[in-house]
Amino acid sequence: MLFIYFLTVLAFLMSCQGNCPTRCVCDSSKSVHCYRVTTVPKAIPTDTRKLHLGHNNIKQLRASDFGGLYGIEELAMSSCGMEATEAHTFSTLMNLRTLELWKNKLRNVPSKLPSNVEVLKLGNNQIQALCETDFEGMAKLKILDLQNNKISKIHSSVLSSALKLESLVLDSNSLELLSGPLKLPYLKRLSMKNNRLSSLPSNFFSFLPSLHFLFLSGNVFCKIPKNMPPLLWSLKMDKNLISELQVQDLKYLSHLFELSLSENQLSTANDALALTNLSIVDLSKNQLRAVPTRLPARLQMLDCSHNFIQHVTLQEFSGLCELKHLFLEYNNITIIDVDALQHCLQLSDLALERNQLSSFPKGLPDTLIRLDLKGNNITDICKETVENMKRLRVLNLRNNRLSSLNPDVLGYFPRLRQLYLDGNPWNCTCDLMKIRVLLTARQLEIKSGYCATPAYYRGEMWLSSNKMLNSCGYNTIHGVQGKAFLEIAAKKAQEDDRSNINGPTDNEDYYDYDAD
Numbered sequence: 001m002l003f004i005y006f007l008t009v010l011a012f013l014m015s016c017q018g019n020c021p022t023r024c025v026c027d028s029s030k031s032v033h034c035y036r037v038t039t040v041p042k043a044i045p046t047d048t049r050k051l052h053l054g055h056n057n058i059k060q061l062r063a064s065d066f067g068g069l070y071g072i073e074e075l076a077m078s079s080c081g082m083e084a085t086e087a088h089t090f091s092t093l094m095n096l097r098t099l100e101l102w103k104n105k106l107r108n109v110p111s112k113l114p115s116n117v118e119v120l121k122l123g124n125n126q127i128q129a130l131c132e133t134d135f136e137g138m139a140k141l142k143i144l145d146l147q148n149n150k151i152s153k154i155h156s157s158v159l160s161s162a163l164k165l166e167s168l169v170l171d172s173n174s175l176e177l178l179s180g181p182l183k184l185p186y187l188k189r190l191s192m193k194n195n196r197l198s199s200l201p202s203n204f205f206s207f208l209p210s211l212h213f214l215f216l217s218g219n220v221f222c223k224i225p226k227n228m229p230p231l232l233w234s235l236k237m238d239k240n241l242i243s244e245l246q247v248q249d250l251k252y253l254s255h256l257f258e259l260s261l262s263e264n265q266l267s268t269a270n271d272a273l274a275l276t277n278l279s280i281v282d283l284s285k286n287q288l289r290a291v292p293t294r295l296p297a298r299l300q301m302l303d304c305s306h307n308f309i310q311h312v313t314l315q316e317f318s319g320l321c322e323l324k325h326l327f328l329e330y331n332n333i334t335i336i337d338v339d340a341l342q343h344c345l346q347l348s349d350l351a352l353e354r355n356q357l358s359s360f361p362k363g364l365p366d367t368l369i370r371l372d373l374k375g376n377n378i379t380d381i382c383k384e385t386v387e388n389m390k391r392l393r394v395l396n397l398r399n400n401r402l403s404s405l406n407p408d409v410l411g412y413f414p415r416l417r418q419l420y421l422d423g424n425p426w427n428c429t430c431d432l433m434k435i436r437v438l439l440t441a442r443q444l445e446i447k448s449g450y451c452a453t454p455a456y457y458r459g460e461m462w463l464s465s466n467k468m469l470n471s472c473g474y475n476t477i478h479g480v481q482g483k484a485f486l487e488i489a490a491k492k493a494q495e496d497d498r499s500n501i502n503g504p505t506d507n508e509d510y511y512d513y514d515a516d
């Protein structure tokens with residue numbers, strides 16, 4: 001149906017644009033889209049500014065293909081199966097600003113590209129080498145994307161004409177060697193993720209004074225590169241082989257805001273992170289045995305998940321009053337000092353799942369909105385530890401060792417929306433029915449789990465079990481109305497719990513909440 005509509009529109013557009021080639025749509029903004037063509041159509045209007053030939057099957061381009069189309073500013077030819085272009089194919093397009101040749105089968109950068117091009121996208125091709133002349137005269141080039149090719153080295157002179165370059169993307173090539181410095185005074189963003197780089201030439205950054213974003217994830221660096229530009233704002237080196245982070249490695253980067261070193265081999269990062277503006281730090285999946293000392297004062301997000309941390313101390317977190325998100329899941333934490341996080345007066349998100357805590361942490365800040373404690377070894381929750389949790393909306397206690405819950409505790413979570421209690425060995429006494437009454441009276445999404453004891457109730461879902469309801473005498477004590485209420489609540493609880501019928505898993509839960 002949609003297709004017929006589309007054809008009708010197509011036919012209509014074609015009929016009122018007398019000089020639009022067949023299989024093309026020409027619109028009033030001087031933009032031409034062509035579909036199902038195997039060559040560049042003849043007779044494209046000479047005043048065309050944007051020519052979209054993407055997703056066709058055009059294997060070759062000839063020098064004459066764009067003859068006369070001097071006005072083209074934007075040419076998009078992605079996904080055309082293009083294998084080659086004749087010399088000078090593009091050289092007459094003197095107004096061309098954007099050239100997209102993404103996802104073709106080109107083995108070389110097309111020769112003689114026009115000098116006004118600002119954006120050149122050559123990603124997902126089969127380019128193996130860059131030649132001295134490839135970007136000759138392209139003094140206006142700002143964005144060059146060469147990701148997903150087969151380039152193994154880059155000679156420093158290759159980009160010597162592209163003095164205005166601001167963004168260079170070389171992700172997913174086979175880069176092993178970079179020779180000498182790149183002289184690119186305006187380069188702001190350099191991305192070389194997923195290559196085979198182990199080091200950079202010592203003077204590599206000497207002529208990159210404007211570099212703000214440096215992405216080197218997925219290489220084989222054993223060390224942080226030296227002499228990075230002082231204006232650097234974001235450094236990402238995930239998935240490398242870095243085993244050491246020393247104070248002098250980052251010390252001079254006073255503008256650094258974001259640092260990502262996930263999936264390396266760091267056993268410590270002590271004292272190295274004390275930078276004025278550093279706010280986002282990812283050290284997950286390393287070999288840290290403790291939270292790094294001297295964390296930066298402006299830290300907002302710290303991810304130390306998937307390490308070997310055992311103990312969380314007050315000293316580590318004192319003074320971090322801007323910290324909002326703290327991820328410590330999948331460690332070996334047995335102890336969190338009382339009040340360790342008391343200075344973190346903006347902390348809203350605390351992840352402690354899959355550690356070895358045997359009790360609910362004491363003295364957590366009252367700003368918490370989400371607290372994940374699943375997969376620990378918590379046996380009970382005493383009132384004093386949770387007194388302050390007045391903003392908490394999500395509490396995950398799945399897969400712990402809780403068998404009972406003090407009914408008073410629930411009063412300390414006035415804003416709770418999601419509560420996960422499944423995977424605990426619940427002792428289904430009639431006391432637990434009091435909790436059930438309190439829980440079902442509130443607008444909560446709950447997973448309660450099953451009774452473990454007494455044997456008589458084993459396998460009953462305590463939030464919805466009619467067996468418990470009857471034998472605890474709720475139908476007589478609370479009268480007909482009370483019973484009806486509990487039955488409705490039980491039905492809802494059963495629906496909530498149905499997805500979980502095979503017992504709780506430890507998969508990532510999806511938390512739907514807004515911070516206020």
Ligand SMILES: *[C@@H]1O[C@H](CO)[C@@H](O)[C@H](O)[C@H]1NC(C)=O
Nearest residue numbers: 253254255256257276277278
């Ligand atoms: C640190 O960040 C603030 C704003 O967040 C900015 O004004 C200041 O210039 C930055 N300092 C450095 C050294 O980058």
Ligand SMILES: *[C@@H]1O[C@H](CO)[C@@H](O)[C@H](O)[C@H]1NC(C)=O
Nearest residue numbers: 307308309310331332333356
């Ligand atoms: C983590 O804790 C467990 C249990 O205490 C212990 O067996 C294991 O060796 C610890 N792992 C590390 C890396 O400390």
Ligand SMILES: *[C@@H]1O[C@H](CO)[C@@H](O)[C@H](O)[C@H]1NC(C)=O
Nearest residue numbers: 356357358376377378379401
């Ligand atoms: C969990 O706590 C119990 C005691 O409550 C203890 O015997 C057991 O070793 C703990 N398990 C772990 C993995 O720490």
Ligand SMILES: *[C@@H]1O[C@H](CO)[C@@H](O)[C@H](O)[C@H]1NC(C)=O
Nearest residue numbers: 403404427428429431453454
């Ligand atoms: C369950 O609770 C009852 C009543 O408080 C108690 O007698 C019993 O020992 C508890 N069972 C377990 C396994 O904790």
